Amino acid sequence: MFPDPEALRRDLLTLAEMESPSSDPVAVARVLDTVEGWACDLGAEVQLLSGGTRRFAFGVDGTRSPLLILAHADTVWPHGTLADMPLRVEGERLYGPGVYDMKAGLVGAIHALRALAGQWPAGGIVLLVTPDEEIGSPSSRAHIEHEAGAARAALVPEPPVGAADTAHAHALKTGRKGVIDAALTLTGQAAHAGNEPERGASAIAAAAGLIPQIEALARPELGTTVLVTQIAGGTASNVVPAGCRLGLDVRVAQAGEDERVMRELAALTPADGRVQAEWALTLNRPPFPRSPETLALFARAQAAAQDLGFKLSETAVGGGSDGNFTAPLCPTLDGLGAPGDGAHAAHEHIRLDLWPERVALLAELLRRV
Ligand SMILES: [Zn+2]
Known part of the structure; x- marks a missing residue:
């Protein structure tokens, strides 16, 4: 039921070894090419949209509104960061630029899709991967809003909130300023x-x-x-x-x-x-208010987590993401990426031990929502 931790780690290293600052579309496209290869192996229909956003459709047949998974391939880290901040594993932590925000989320989305083994839910799933989230999504915003307007819910594998020792340890985000x-x-x-x-x-x-x-x-x-x-x-x-x-x-x-x-x-x-x-x-x-629809979606995630054997909390946060664009248009659950800490900071890392259960949770949500 849980994905293979070795395969998760290997795929994350593959993406993290490719530096992808928002300012370099060619570098970001290399990450997107790799994701596209994985998505095609799962049977995706691929569309390249203006500005470099890619849309991967899985079993979208028009019978029902699809589910939207929204991720980004760019990071805040400039070229050359890997030389000072190399990828490294210490105990249960994998450190490196962009691993937490949000290459692990991107890898997790692919593995959650793989877990469905081609049994797509009614209406199917759209995975939208954008190249410019960290600079405010100038080229991808219209695509995001278009997909969210047609979706029955948006699931965003951005990092959850909070280091493990805080009250909201790895909480999902149900509101953003x-x-x-x-x-x-x-x-x-x-x-x-x-x-x-x-x-x-x-x-x-x-x-x-x-x-x-x-x-x-x-x-x-x-x-x-x-x-x-x-x-x-x-x-x-x-x-x-x-x-x-x-x-x-x-x-x-x-x-x-x-x-x-x-x-x-x-x-x-x-x-x-x-x-x-x-x-x-x-x-x-725009603000992503903590709506009843989003809290209902969270309740389903909480039930799924309980079935998988872990506890899940939620919180509203100050930082914005592309979830702010989908929330006015469809129920949105953010923070479905890998637990860890240090987004945009030198200690950026994910928790390898807590990651597989989060990927399993995303797969469960794809089955149940
Ligand atoms: Zn992010």
Whole structure:
């Protein structure tokens, strides 16, 4: 019932040895080619979509909406990372760039499909693998939304949440915050800071005045966070600074909050009328609210885990994923990848001992949902 741990490990090493930063489509395509080979062995119908996303259909016959498995082949790690962060096994942990987020999830999806041995559920399964999740999915978002609109549920093998010693050990994700990309450029007037400071209009002073107003737009009780996380400005210590730029981290948990925050940020103006404010605001990913449909899907996963002999918990998280795009369109369960820790960090690893049961769980969900 559980997949072969040796085969899982071998396939993960195959993908992890190919570095695949989002910025290099050719490198990402090499990972996708390997996945395509595995998918074809399982009888997939393959479609190459614009931007490099690949769609693998298993038994999709139009009798019912298919199930969607959504994965990405890119990582945040640049070329050359393997030289400093080589793939290595220590005890039950396999370390390396991109193994946790989310090459193990991709391998797990293939092995879960293999476990069905060609007995596809009614309506079939679509595995969609994208090349650009880590940069906000610019080329794949439309494909993701198209598939989610036609699917009866989306299963996302991104990493589960939390290191093994936390309360939510390896929890599934039943909600994710939406992310707004926000930056403010302030343009004032330069002047000699010693001779005629009154002729200058300080962009830094304007920024300092605005920061408390910006952060006051947070609504912790609604899950909305607004933080100024970057600041840059000025040219020399004896010049009234004409330029200043702020970078923000803005996240929203509830629908509607994205629009409120963007509207209220855009309305903020510097106290010094000579300083111009220009906002760059885009909704990177909409919120993935913790809906009753998703919780019902989680309940089925919990029952399946119990039958397989392990306990499963769920939680909502701050980080976004492509699950944010599917959640408004179909029930979505995220975090179905390999347990581990250290996404986007030097200690990135998966737990080899806890991985096979998660792959078995994904296979059970494909049979039962
Ligand atoms: Zn990911």
